[in-house]
Amino acid sequence: MSISIKKYVDITSGVGGSAAVKERELILRLFTKDTKVPAGVVMEFTDLNDVATTFGTTSEEYKRAALYFGFVSKMITKAKKLSFAHYNDASAPASPAIVGGTALTTIATWKAITDGSVRIEVGPSDYLLDDLDFSSAAALADVAGTIQTKLQTILIGATVTYDGTGQKFNASFVGHDAPAAVSVIASGSGADIADNLGWTTAKGMVTSPGSNAMTALDYIIEADEISDNYGSFACCGAALDHDVVQSIAAWNNAQNVKYQYLVPVTKANYVAWYGTLMSYSGCALTIVNDGNTEFDEMIPGIILGSTDYNQRNASQNFMFQQVAGFTPKVDSNTEANDIDTNTRVNYYGRTKNAGQPIDLYQNGYLCGTSTSPLQMNVYANEQWFKSAAVAVLMTGLLSLPIIPATEEGRAIVISLLNGGDDAPIPRALFNGTIKAEKDLTVTQKAYVTQVTGDPLAWHQVQSIGWWLDAQVLQEAQTNGTIKYVIDYTLVYSKADAVNKITGRDILI
Incomplete structure (x- = not known):
């Protein structure tokens, strides 16, 4: 026996500075009305085959995904992930639901079950479905029908179906209040068939709380609150009405260079739509x-999703991109000039050289005012930079014991943004988001001087590509406290893309 050494020396061990905040992936998000993607969830796919399994190879969702995953950029990179979320523009809420995972599909095994049971909790409701006899089932649809009949004795509008394409058993709790959390628990009686149905997490079940969303915008906001891990978004199905598109565009504008909203227009309506959305x-x-x-409107999302900002010179011009699966929509000077002169509407167009047709996306422009990034590549680069900055600054707040509201704290924030090769500013120089040695105009020099208060700042922006400063501020709160804020200002030289080359051949 002895006295514990901890009485004299007591050392606590742990790993410091290990918290990490993930950067957003600038992938494409597609909104679909298909109930295979239930309301209240976001589903992410990393493989085209998984999309095929879920939606079928003849679906619009699969066709869009094939275009997306099939594109290889000029940097030989491709999209690694695609997300789906539910929407509806029919002013109808969505019921709580189950989308099953891998199910037992051998009908003979089902027929052997005569005392099956499954128990589902939907919000405060507890649905025990027992005494399920599948001995007379001739097909998997009959299995679903037996369960539905039992469920409808409790919740008359509910449905249970078998999806032959995805080979899944699905349930919709129509008539139950939404949103309501859904879970499948041990039945406690008979033969528990939850695993056979694919209604377990291990089998890949997805549960949906449903939604009270009444408009397409409501669904988009709801999905965004679930996950903001995307960089562009578009809607599957019939074209949305102009007023709906305008409401979504207004919301996206308020997100301040966070997402690109991909909108299809036709030759018949592009002038009118541009006039209200510009x-x-x-x-x-x-x-x-x-x-x-x-689905030409997806092209910017395809290009953005394929951009790997961990690569050197990853920033790419969205114009001059050739994407398999698209045919030219504009192939005459008259049409092209009308579009380019009066709007920032884009199109997949055709030119020719030496008799060879050359199809490409053009011109890579976005709507917005004079203070908005109007070139898609510049906008995309800032999307990435903002995500990287948010991640590193939040990591600092979580990892460090304190960022003091002093000169030390100011220096910490500056070092987080520029303190090493893995900081956002060095990474931005590496991937081409920030461009050094770009000549500034007289107006740009004056603007940089004005916003920085530093008459030499423009020299730094022009020579090395960026200027950074931070200050400690105090904000009085309505609850009587003071919030201390470190506010940084970064000015950087954006990566403008060349869209035309001219020259003179002078012969002497």
Whole structure:
């Protein structure tokens, strides 16, 4: 026996500075009305085959995903992930639901079950479905029908169906209040069939609380609150009405260079739509054919999703991109000049050289005002930089014991943004978001001087590409406290893209 050494020396061990905040992935999000993606959840796919399994290869969702995953950028990179979320523009709330995972599909095994049971909790409701006899089932749809019949004795509008394409059992609790959390628990009686149905987390079940959303915008906001891990978004299905699109564009504008909203327009309506949407930052208008059978509006999202900002010179011009699966919508000088002169509407167009047709996306412009990034690549780069800055600053707040409201704290924030190769500013120089040695105009020099208060700041922006400062501020709160804020200002030289080359051949 002895006295514990901790009486004299007591050392606590742990890993410091290990908290990490994930950066957003600038992937494409598609909103679909298909109930295979239930309301109140966001589903992410990393493989085209998984999209096929969920939606079927003849679905619009699969066709869009094939275009997205099939594109290889000039940097030989491609999109790694695609997300789906539910929406509806029919002013109807969505009921709580279950989308099943991998199910037992051997009908003979089902027929052997004569005392099946499954127990589902939906909000405060507890649905025990027992005494389920599948001995007379001739097909998996009959299995679903037996369960539905039992469920409807408790909740008359509820449905249970078998999806032959995805090979899943799905349930919709129509008539139950939404939103309401859904869970499947041990039945406690008979033969528990939850695993057979694929209604377990291990089998890949997805539960939906449903939604009270009444408009397409409501659904978009709801999905955004669930996950903001995306960089662009578009809607599947029939074209949305102009007023609906305008409301979504207004919301996207308020997010301040966070997402690109991909909007299809036709040759018949692009002038009118551009006239009402032109001031909304981040709104990408692209001409499609009348039936929108090729989904041209997705092209900016395809390019953005394929951009890997961890690569050197990753920033890419959205113009001059050739994307398989699209045919030209504009192939005459008259049409092209009308569009380019009067609007910032984009299109997949065709030019020719030496008799060779050359199809490409053009011109890579966005809607917005004079203070908005109007070139898609510049906008995309700032989307990435903002995400990187948020991640590193939040990591600092979580990892450090304190960022003091002093000169030391100011220095910490500056070092987080520029303190090493993995900080946002060095990464931005590496991937091409920030461009050094770009000549500034007289107006730009004056503007930099004015916003920084430093008459030499423009020299730094012009030579190394950026200027950074921070200050400690105090904000009085309505609850009587003082909030201390470190407010940084970064001025950087954006990566403008060349859209035309001219020259003179002088012969002497």
